[in-house]
Amino acid sequence: MAITLGPNRYGKAEVRMVHVDRSTDSHVLTDLNVSVALSGDLDAAHTAGDNTNVLPTDTQKNTVYAFAAEHGVGAVEDFALRLGRHFVTTPSITGALVTIEAYPWRRLGPHSFERGGGETRTARVTVTRDDEHVVSGVTGLVLMNTTDSEFVGFIRDRYTTLSEATDRILATSVTAAWRHAAVPARDASASGPGASAAATETGASAGATRSAAPAADWNASYAAARKALADAFTGTYSRALQETLFAMGRAVLGSGTGLAEVRLSLPNRHHFLVDTAPFGLRNEGTVFHADDRPYGLIEATVLDDERPEAPRAWTF
Numbered sequence: 001m002a003i004t005l006g007p008n009r010y011g012k013a014e015v016r017m018v019h020v021d022r023s024t025d026s027h028v029l030t031d032l033n034v035s036v037a038l039s040g041d042l043d044a045a046h047t048a049g050d051n052t053n054v055l056p057t058d059t060q061k062n063t064v065y066a067f068a069a070e071h072g073v074g075a076v077e078d079f080a081l082r083l084g085r086h087f088v089t090t091p092s093i094t095g096a097l098v099t100i101e102a103y104p105w106r107r108l109g110p111h112s113f114e115r116g117g118g119e120t121r122t123a124r125v126t127v128t129r130d131d132e133h134v135v136s137g138v139t140g141l142v143l144m145n146t147t148d149s150e151f152v153g154f155i156r157d158r159y160t161t162l163s164e165a166t167d168r169i170l171a172t173s174v175t176a177a178w179r180h181a182a183v184p185a186r187d188a189s190a191s192g193p194g195a196s197a198a199a200t201e202t203g204a205s206a207g208a209t210r211s212a213a214p215a216a217d218w219n220a221s222y223a224a225a226r227k228a229l230a231d232a233f234t235g236t237y238s239r240a241l242q243e244t245l246f247a248m249g250r251a252v253l254g255s256g257t258g259l260a261e262v263r264l265s266l267p268n269r270h271h272f273l274v275d276t277a278p279f280g281l282r283n284e285g286t287v288f289h290a291d292d293r294p295y296g297l298i299e300a301t302v303l304d305d306e307r308p309e310a311p312r313a314w315t316f
């Protein structure tokens with residue numbers, strides 16, 4: 001039996017960083033959870049205990065803080081790209097995955113904020129010597145329709161007890177991630193705080209084959225995609241959560257230019273009508289039990305099939 005080392009990666013996970021931009025009287029608060037995973041010429045670290053090629057995860061964590069201190073944060077996609085491009089300048093490191101969760105804070109005043117209980121914005125950036133991918137997304141976006149949802153016509157076998165529902169609650173907590181077809185070239189993306197510093201770094205992007213695109217307004221793109229998700233959920237008469245999912249995926253791809261693919265994961269947050277007959281009361285769709293588990297889990301990828309696939313964007 002020959003035992004060899006398979007694919008591997010390593011990095012600092014979940015660097016919790018809060019950044020306060022004080023450059024205006026109205027402070028800008030950014031609350032992030034940043035994870036880094038690096039790959040490259042790391043066989044000897046695993047097989048011979050030789051750390052010559054290892055950039056410590058502690059250094060990776062420090063780099064996250066240092067980049068924010070030096071350049072500010074800006075859109076999470078730009079911050080992740082700056083970090084990823086930096087890490088692959090280390091000779092032994094050929095690939096970097098930077099994932100970011102951005103926690104929402106609602107402004108209460110110029111320097112006061114209330115933590116939003118709502119959704120988390122996400123970014124997943126992969127950088128190698130040859131290509132770059134940006135996937136933006138959202139998780140924990142909880143939506144409910146109190147009507148305009150049915151579920152009928154499904155298979156019935158000897159184990160089926162479910163009644164057909166012609167008017168039910170449809171609720172879900174959306175996890176969605178959408179892939180941008182092109183990534184702005186280093187110079188084009190170097191806008192916002194610290195742009196000049198980022199633009200003057202020497203890096204691996206020189207000579208790499210990347211599909212260059214104009215500087216992206218990641219924040220506007222995120223807002224449009226998020227609105228498309230909510231509008232499609234609200235506006236679709238649903239014969240199954242599967243149908244709603246596809247409508248949401250189509251809406252995201254149509255929400256802006258340059259979106260190639262969206263992956264959706266939608267738990268069906270079941271709301272069961274409570275039987276009030278034992279109390280001599282009718283329940284005409286007013287009193288429900290919100291069940292937390294088990295739940296149906298509806299997942300799919302929706303693609304613009306004129307754009308090339310990019311499995312590396314998801315499986316790094």
Ligand SMILES: O=c1[nH]c(=O)c2[nH]c(=O)[nH]c2[nH]1
Pocket residue numbers: 151162239240241242268296
């Ligand atoms: O929208 C639904 N899709 C299903 O596949 C399913 N299965 C089920 O029991 N309820 C539902 N609802």
